[in-house]
Amino acid sequence: MAAKSTKSIFFCQSCGYESAKWMGQCPGCHAWNTMVEEPVRATARKSGERKRTGTVAAGSGRRAVSLKEIPADETVRYDTGIGEFNRVLGSGLVKGALTLLGGDPGIGKSTLLLQVARLMSAGGRRVLYVSGEESLSQIRLRASRIGEFSDALMFLCETDLDEISGVIEDVKPAVLIIDSIQTMSVSEVSAAPGSVSQVREVTGLLLKIAKSMEISVFIVGHVTKEGTVAGPRVLEHMVDTVLYFEGDRHAAYRILRAVKNRFGSTNEIGVFEMGERGLHEVENPSQFMLDGRPKGASGSIVTCAVEGTRPILMEVQALVSRTAFGFPRRQATGADLNRVNLLMAVLEKRVGLALADCDAYVNLAGGVRMQEPALDLGICLALVSSFRNFAVEEKEIVFGEVGLSGEVRAVTLAEQRIQEAARLGFTSCILPAAQASRIRGIDGVRLIGVRDLGDALKAMGIR
Numbered sequence: 001m002a003a004k005s006t007k008s009i010f011f012c013q014s015c016g017y018e019s020a021k022w023m024g025q026c027p028g029c030h031a032w033n034t035m036v037e038e039p040v041r042a043t044a045r046k047s048g049e050r051k052r053t054g055t056v057a058a059g060s061g062r063r064a065v066s067l068k069e070i071p072a073d074e075t076v077r078y079d080t081g082i083g084e085f086n087r088v089l090g091s092g093l094v095k096g097a098l099t100l101l102g103g104d105p106g107i108g109k110s111t112l113l114l115q116v117a118r119l120m121s122a123g124g125r126r127v128l129y130v131s132g133e134e135s136l137s138q139i140r141l142r143a144s145r146i147g148e149f150s151d152a153l154m155f156l157c158e159t160d161l162d163e164i165s166g167v168i169e170d171v172k173p174a175v176l177i178i179d180s181i182q183t184m185s186v187s188e189v190s191a192a193p194g195s196v197s198q199v200r201e202v203t204g205l206l207l208k209i210a211k212s213m214e215i216s217v218f219i220v221g222h223v224t225k226e227g228t229v230a231g232p233r234v235l236e237h238m239v240d241t242v243l244y245f246e247g248d249r250h251a252a253y254r255i256l257r258a259v260k261n262r263f264g265s266t267n268e269i270g271v272f273e274m275g276e277r278g279l280h281e282v283e284n285p286s287q288f289m290l291d292g293r294p295k296g297a298s299g300s301i302v303t304c305a306v307e308g309t310r311p312i313l314m315e316v317q318a319l320v321s322r323t324a325f326g327f328p329r330r331q332a333t334g335a336d337l338n339r340v341n342l343l344m345a346v347l348e349k350r351v352g353l354a355l356a357d358c359d360a361y362v363n364l365a366g367g368v369r370m371q372e373p374a375l376d377l378g379i380c381l382a383l384v385s386s387f388r389n390f391a392v393e394e395k396e397i398v399f400g401e402v403g404l405s406g407e408v409r410a411v412t413l414a415e416q417r418i419q420e421a422a423r424l425g426f427t428s429c430i431l432p433a434a435q436a437s438r439i440r441g442i443d444g445v446r447l448i449g450v451r452d453l454g455d456a457l458k459a460m461g462i463r
């Protein structure tokens with residue numbers, strides 16, 4: 001029999017499912033071979049979990065209140081100094097908020113937070129940056145690429161949270177950055193750093209620190225290849241805000257996205273560009289996406305996707321060529337391949353395009369990944385344009401969802417999409433007929449409503 005102090009539990013490393021015995025497949029997320037044994041303390045602190053007293057009148061003097069009795073203190077928000085970052089957080093960083101920043105290794109999480117730390121400390125606000133991943137000299141090296149730093153920004157290389165808490169008491173920062181959660185540990189838990197029980201325990205303690213001392217805490221978490229923050233869907237429900245920093249490591253642009261936000265909407269995204277001297281905000285993502293678009297080339301169509309509430313113009317490219325060997329090849333970069341296959345089947349059946357013995361490659365230029373149905377029409381027209389080798393009007397954008405009968409269906413936020421196109425100098429827009437009739441008067445953009453793919457081809461001048 002194991003002694004009580006060395007009790008252990010099996011945790012799924014992917015979703016945090018707990019079990020007393022080992023299992024090959026996790027019942028929580030159905031992943032295989034993810035259950036790992038981790039020793040736990042008999043009295044493991046679990047944040048958010050309260051000891052049951054058994055009786056209602058436990059005599060603690062607590063009582064429930066009505067809404068009217070709650071004092072209306074305004075939440076204090078700090079300006080982070082980076083407009084795009086503020087926007088994603090919901091107009092600034094809330095005092096005492098616990099924020100998780102997830103992303104692939106090397107995407108720029110440390111760089112982003114270092115820049116935020118720099119700007120926030122520039123006004124004399126105390127910021128403590130704790131790194132468990134890099135040495136002080138490595139941090140200095142990165143900092144030297146970014147610029148001048150104020151003395152209000154302090155650094156600490158440490159992975160033991162008990163030590164770190166001591167330093168926090170000393171420094172009393174307004175903002176605390178923990179880079180990364182997977183390197184941090186508390187001594188009471190004997191499991192390895194990065195394991196579910198460590199990650200959970202450390203986050204629980206950080207939550208306490210954030211709330212009791214009113215420190216805004218950022219936690220960096222690496223995403224594993226399965227796409228969750230390691231250890232950690234367990235972590236997502238403990239924090240106030242979950243941000244993901246994503247993008248293609250080979251492309252310069254990065255998108256910051258909120259997937260959970262107790263203090264704002266999750267619809268906003270921030271766009272950044274990684275340069276020689278750190279990250280820069282991209283205030284005009286559409287312009288950025290359309291840079292370097294070929295002129296007069298077939299198979300290139302500009303469409304407008306909406307990320308959250310933000311319209312972004314982008315170029316859909318298609319290349320259709322005759323299959324050299326028996327089996328046609330289909331490939332999609334940035335777009336969903338299944339969707340592309342479906343749209344090709346619709347084109348074949350409803351428009352009569354003989355695509356069955358053609359290779360087709362579809363690419364969303366700039367390395368973006370989008371799955372919005374509004375891109376359908378753009379993808380279809382790009383395929384036709386390439387198939388017929390017909391270059392379309394340069395100042396024209398298209399958007400609309402394509403249904404299985406080849407009909408063009410309405411999409412959300414049509415007006416905003418057209419406005420964005422107008423802003424960048426586009427002069428005509430092909431859109432679902434249902435919406436063209438409702439929207440009027442956007443300066444300088446001719447609206448062409450189409451009912452189905454046949455209409456759309458006619459409108460583009462492709463036969």
Ligand code: TYD
Pocket residue numbers: 103104105106107108109110111112142145146274275276277278279
């Ligand atoms: P980093 O912030 O270390 O990523 P993470 O913390 O998410 O793992 O940044 C990673 C990459 O960014 C690294 O490959 C170097 C590059 N980089 C630049 O291109 N320019 C810069 O100014 C800086 C600081 C980093």
Ligand code: MG
Pocket residue numbers: 109110111133179
């Ligand atoms: Mg890092």
